[in-house]
Amino acid sequence: MSAKVSRLSDVARTAEVSVATVSRFLNNRLQLPEETAARIRRAVAEHEYTPNPHARNLSLGRSETIALVVPDIANPYFARLAAAVEREAGQQGYALTLCASLNTLQREREYIARLSGSAVDGIIFVSNHADDGTLRDPINASSRRVVILDEDVGGVVGPRVFSDNELGGYLAGRHLIEMGHRSIAFFGGPQAMRSTEARLAGIRRAIAESNQHVVIRDEFFGAYSPEHGRACASRFLSSGSEATALLVSSDEIMIGALEIFRREGIRLPSQLSVIGFDDIAPFVLFDPPLTSIRQPVEMMGRRAVDLLIRSLRGEDLDRVIEYLPVELILRGSVSHPRAGKRLPPSADNQKEGNEHDEIDA
Amino acid sequence: MSAKVSRLSDVARTAEVSVATVSRFLNNRLQLPEETAARIRRAVAEHEYTPNPHARNLSLGRSETIALVVPDIANPYFARLAAAVEREAGQQGYALTLCASLNTLQREREYIARLSGSAVDGIIFVSNHADDGTLRDPINASSRRVVILDEDVGGVVGPRVFSDNELGGYLAGRHLIEMGHRSIAFFGGPQAMRSTEARLAGIRRAIAESNQHVVIRDEFFGAYSPEHGRACASRFLSSGSEATALLVSSDEIMIGALEIFRREGIRLPSQLSVIGFDDIAPFVLFDPPLTSIRQPVEMMGRRAVDLLIRSLRGEDLDRVIEYLPVELILRGSVSHPRAGKRLPPSADNQKEGNEHDEIDA
DNA sequence: AGCGTCTTGTAAACCGGTTACGTGGGATTG
DNA sequence: CAATCCCACGTAACCGGTTTACAAGACGCT
Numbered sequence: 116m117s118a119k120v121s122r123l124s125d126v127a128r129t130a131e132v133s134v135a136t137v138s139r140f141l142n143n144r145l146q147l148p149e150e151t152a153a154r155i156r157r158a159v160a161e162h163e164y165t166p167n168p169h170a171r172n173l174s175l176g177r178s179e180t181i182a183l184v185v186p187d188i189a190n191p192y193f194a195r196l197a198a199a200v201e202r203e204a205g206q207q208g209y210a211l212t213l214c215a216s217l218n219t220l221q222r223e224r225e226y227i228a229r230l231s232g233s234a235v236d237g238i239i240f241v242s243n244h245a246d247d248g249t250l251r252d253p254i255n256a257s258s259r260r261v262v263i264l265d266e267d268v269g270g271v272v273g274p275r276v277f278s279d280n281e282l283g284g285y286l287a288g289r290h291l292i293e294m295g296h297r298s299i300a301f302f303g304g305p306q307a308m309r310s311t312e313a314r315l316a317g318i319r320r321a322i323a324e325s326n327q328h329v330v331i332r333d334e335f336f337g338a339y340s341p342e343h344g345r346a347c348a349s350r351f352l353s354s355g356s357e358a359t360a361l362l363v364s365s366d367e368i369m370i371g372a373l374e375i376f377r378r379e380g381i382r383l384p385s386q387l388s389v390i391g392f393d394d395i396a397p398f399v400l401f402d403p404p405l406t407s408i409r410q411p412v413e414m415m416g417r418r419a420v421d422l423l424i425r426s427l428r429g430e431d432l433d434r435v436i437e438y439l440p441v442e443l444i445l446r447g448s449v450s451h452p453r454a455g456k457r458l459p460p461s462a463d464n465q466k467e468g469n470e471h472d473e474i475d476a
Numbered sequence: 477m478s479a480k481v482s483r484l485s486d487v488a489r490t491a492e493v494s495v496a497t498v499s500r501f502l503n504n505r506l507q508l509p510e511e512t513a514a515r516i517r518r519a520v521a522e523h524e525y526t527p528n529p530h531a532r533n534l535s536l537g538r539s540e541t542i543a544l545v546v547p548d549i550a551n552p553y554f555a556r557l558a559a560a561v562e563r564e565a566g567q568q569g570y571a572l573t574l575c576a577s578l579n580t581l582q583r584e585r586e587y588i589a590r591l592s593g594s595a596v597d598g599i600i601f602v603s604n605h606a607d608d609g610t611l612r613d614p615i616n617a618s619s620r621r622v623v624i625l626d627e628d629v630g631g632v633v634g635p636r637v638f639s640d641n642e643l644g645g646y647l648a649g650r651h652l653i654e655m656g657h658r659s660i661a662f663f664g665g666p667q668a669m670r671s672t673e674a675r676l677a678g679i680r681r682a683i684a685e686s687n688q689h690v691v692i693r694d695e696f697f698g699a700y701s702p703e704h705g706r707a708c709a710s711r712f713l714s715s716g717s718e719a720t721a722l723l724v725s726s727d728e729i730m731i732g733a734l735e736i737f738r739r740e741g742i743r744l745p746s747q748l749s750v751i752g753f754d755d756i757a758p759f760v761l762f763d764p765p766l767t768s769i770r771q772p773v774e775m776m777g778r779r780a781v782d783l784l785i786r787s788l789r790g791e792d793l794d795r796v797i798e799y800l801p802v803e804l805i806l807r808g809s810v811s812h813p814r815a816g817k818r819l820p821p822s823a824d825n826q827k828e829g830n831e832h833d834e835i836d837a
Numbered sequence: 838a839g840c841g842t843c844t845t846g847t848a849a850a851c852c853g854g855t856t857a858c859g860t861g862g863g864a865t866t867g
Numbered sequence: 868c869a870a871t872c873c874c875a876c877g878t879a880a881c882c883g884g885t886t887t888a889c890a891a892g893a894c895g896c897t
Contacts, residue, residue, distance in 0.1 A: 122854085174854045189559035
């Protein structure tokens with residue numbers, strides 16, 4: 116089938132020069148008189164020569180490959196991130212290998228270990244669980260070759276890129292307060308994480324600036340998962356909370372929460388205003404269309420790649436942290452608080468469908 | 477920072493044997509008396525030795541890495557596929573490199589070229605546009621190292637994994653007919669593609685089996701994109717089509733179409749019943765929850781990896797084609813056809829929200 | 838004693854590039 | 868005219884593994 120692949124030496128022989136000459140010529144490390152250059156070009160074409168990447172990697176000590184470690188690629192948020200990272204990496208001449216950590220320290224460490232084995236040149240590292248310290252040391256040990264993305268890992272030095280979570284919390288909080296809400300619930304991610312803290316801090320700043328008496332009523336923390344969303348929503352409803360508005364810290368949590376609200380016949384936004392976070396899912400088409408904080412996912416991916424590659428080239432980026440701006444996307448899931456009292460969940464107030472509330476302009 | 481990484485020779489020196497002995501011992505190609513074995517094991521541990529992958533790859537001529545070529549990773553459908561592929565590959569000891577083709581032949585060919593350069597051992601190839609023949613030859617030239625997934629590429633020999641698109645069309649068609657629809661519209665993918673043809677063929681089989689007079693009214697073909705979905709929906713509405721039901725060939729197309737239907741105030745399912753295809757997006761939460769054909773995405777990914785790896789090991793799988801079963805997920809977007817006449821689109825029948833129809837059991 | 842056969846191991850040739858160093862010859866310079 | 872420099876390229880040593888070919892010693896057998 117495919118003819119034997121040609122090697123550098125084949126080209127050299129045909130061009131009647133040494134392998135060194137061909138290698139250096141092809142890598143632009145050598146000016147040659149046009150005649151010789153043409154001979155080499157002709158030989159390359161004739162043999163359809165492409166350098167063997169394994170040999171090149173071994174010789175060069177690098178592979179022009181970076182790894183992206185994410186908890187789960189099927190998650191649309193990480194998928195978008197991965198797409199952006201792949202794109203930018205590709206443009207810079209790097210291939211991308213994909214690693215799903217499933218949020219386990221075990222696998223995360225394994226992937227970092229690939230660095231020292233130099234299977235990949237660098238890693239973009241996204242985790243979304245708290246670190247017990249196990250991650251910090253191996254990451255720091257391979258300094259200049261890791262950038263942290265999306266969620267901080269305590270104690271590592273090195274370039275980091277995040278979305279501006281505090282701003283997200285702030286924008287959401289301000290909007291809710293402006294709409295008249297005075298009691299706000301928060302379905303957060305894992306408690307110990309910087310992003311969760313920052314979002315909460317943002318809400319608090321909005322409260323402080325408002326000069327109103329606003330309280331954060333029900334704070335629930337847990338995994339970025341529909342399960343956690345369902346749990347939050349159930350606890351929220353059965354607590355009989357007086358909160359009239361809700362900030363939900365991720366699409367995944369939102370999806371779970373909405374399932375429960377729908378099942379329990381909670382009408383949005385008249386009985387409860389909600390704001391999402393991430394805005395990756397097609398929230399325009401939800402019932403109602405969801406107002407949401409949008410994360411700058413594409414830009415995060417690109418910035419991370421850029422920092423990593425510059426870092427690999429030797430720049431000292433250890434102190435750089437980028438916070439990329441989020442946006443508030445206004446849709447139909449926030450209204451003024453109304454008197455519509457929510458019922459605690461029970462077996463018999465489940466409805467087949469639910470009515471779509473009118474939306475306040 | 478990190479101490480110099482150790483090489484095989486370091487281990488050999490410490491263990492007081494030759495490198496060949498260590499290598500063969502570590503690769504289980506040599507039985508050694510316990511005493512020697514222990515010395516080597518101790519030396520390995522002491523040096524924290526891991527073989528240099530580049531050297532290994534060069535020597536072995538393979539890299540235990542496969543590539544997944546998809547049009548776009550951000551697309552949740554491909555993201556799910558990628559997750560499944562990564563998972564299965566990882567379990568079989570293979571790394572996965574991710575390649576976004578953006579549906580361009582140019583890039584698809586580049587990625588296939590990486591095979592002959594042996595940057596990767598094999599490729600799982602997903603395209604979703606028709607091939608003009610350019611793909612067939614390079615793929616066939618690297619036989620035993622490519623598996624085609626999800627959408628056929630004309631003329632290639634080699635293992636292939638698809639979902640059972642014909643069955644999908646059939647299940648959708650049968651359901652619609654059973655619900656009383658006699659005029660069905662079809663928003664398809666690209667016309668020339670096998671998957672599109674198969675789905676249409678499925679509907680036709682359902683019609684034939686029904687012994688009813690059923691017609692397929694508006695067939696629109698185009699890209700798997702929201703834009704195409706919007707275009708389909710606009711043309712469909714302005715054509716004043718009499719179709720009472722609609723099969724939409726992908727989540728992406730559906731998302732675009734729903735935008736238009738919503739904007740034009742079309743009520744689902746009373747004015748129009750719809751069935752989706754893919755069922756990756758959280759359609760439960762849509763308005764109304766969407767009935768949909770679900771593709772066996774996880775299984776497709778796993779099967780593709782399995783076939784590829786067996787193929788790499790030399791098995792002759794050139795004739796195997798797997799069709800994996802789809803399911804019909806019943807939700808709320810299909811009802812009996814009603815008299816509710818749809819209005820052609822105009823500037824003044826746009827509504828802010830839309831009412832949620834009751835759903836027929 | 839002589840011989841075949843394990844066992845245990847070594848030396849060296851690969852894999853296919855990159856690159857430090859060297860060299861012959863013509864042009865330039867003191 | 869010798870010394871120097873530059874051009875155009877060659878030689879060979881890497882990179883760090885795997886693997887083939889082969890050898891020395893132990894052991895058993897005749």
